[in-house]
Amino acid sequence: MNVVEAHYAEPGxxxxxxxxxxxxxxxxxxxxxxxxxxxxxFHVGGLxxxxxxxxxxxxxxxxxxxxxxxxVGGPSRHLASTFGCHVTGLDLTDEYxxxxxxxxxxxxxxxxVAYQKGDxxxxxxxxxxxxxxxxxxxxxxxEDKRGLYREIFRLLKPGGRLAIHDIVAQTGELRxxxxxxxxxxxxxxxxxxxxxxxxxAEGFRTIVSQDVTxxxxxxxxxxxxxxxxxxxxxxxxxxPEFPVMIANLVANLQxxxxxxxxxxxxxK
Numbered sequence: 001m002n003v004v005e006a007h008y009a010e011p012g013x014x015x016x017x018x019x020x021x022x023x024x025x026x027x028x029x030x031x032x033x034x035x036x037x038x039x040x041x042f043h044v045g046g047l048x049x050x051x052x053x054x055x056x057x058x059x060x061x062x063x064x065x066x067x068x069x070x071x072v073g074g075p076s077r078h079l080a081s082t083f084g085c086h087v088t089g090l091d092l093t094d095e096y097x098x099x100x101x102x103x104x105x106x107x108x109x110x111x112x113v114a115y116q117k118g119d120x121x122x123x124x125x126x127x128x129x130x131x132x133x134x135x136x137x138x139x140x141x142x143e144d145k146r147g148l149y150r151e152i153f154r155l156l157k158p159g160g161r162l163a164i165h166d167i168v169a170q171t172g173e174l175r176x177x178x179x180x181x182x183x184x185x186x187x188x189x190x191x192x193x194x195x196x197x198x199x200x201a202e203g204f205r206t207i208v209s210q211d212v213t214x215x216x217x218x219x220x221x222x223x224x225x226x227x228x229x230x231x232x233x234x235x236x237x238x239x240p241e242f243p244v245m246i247a248n249l250v251a252n253l254q255x256x257x258x259x260x261x262x263x264x265x266x267x268k
Contacts (some may be wrong), residue, residue: 040074070139073100
């Protein structure tokens with residue numbers, strides 16, 4: 001298990017999630033997608049950010065979507081339930097895939113979503129398989145950005161779209177721990193300019209790119225206010241350090257050490 005996987009992997013996570021759902025008065029075997037709003041949008045901005053990215057990407061029912069770094073499956077389930085598209089999730093962490101599978105079954109979405117463990121740099125799919133590759137807050141843990149974008153280019157059909165929602169470097173030192181890294185040696189932020197240069201070098205053209213830091217800070221403040229609360233929520237995934245991680249991320253964004261961006265790109 002590498003250091004990134006170890007950061008997210010928590011033995012017993014599946015049962016911990018099920019127990020947190022029970023303590024919240026929910027049946028872990030029969031859920032509505034709305035029941036999971038506190039847990040399954042594990043990125044800055046939550047559900048609003050997912051909806052905004054879906055609009056930018058022009059998600060359609062006929063799209064076949066790959067969610068790279070799918071976590072416990074919140075965005076993929078939301079896309080499937082909202083648009084009726086088929087979504088495949090790929091994540092490095094086996095425990096997250098187990099939880100995502102369980103939640104897909106419980107919400108009745110197994111016919112539209114599927115998850116598997118795998119490396120985003122060596123995805124186990126054929127060339128030109130997907131209409132859209134979707135990634136929210138995954139590239140921060142991947143050092144080889146050119147390799148990542150090269151693999152995404154391979155996976156997309158001609159004329160496909162890449163949807164990115166990510167945290168990028170700006171100026172100053174980051175304060176740790178943050179949700180994606182407890183220390184600097186497995187945090188691989190690059191600037192937005194370097195990200196777009198790497199994308200262009202691998203054949204992508206920018207459709208639109210936007211700074212969404214201001215909205216992200218406001219959303220994180222709301223999360224921070226509830227981060228220490230017991231019961232079902234993102235703390236179920238990240239453990240007792242989660243309130244400190246969120247406080248540090250807010251401070252990093254406010255200081256200008258990093259920013260939040262989203263955008264869409266095409267391979268044509």
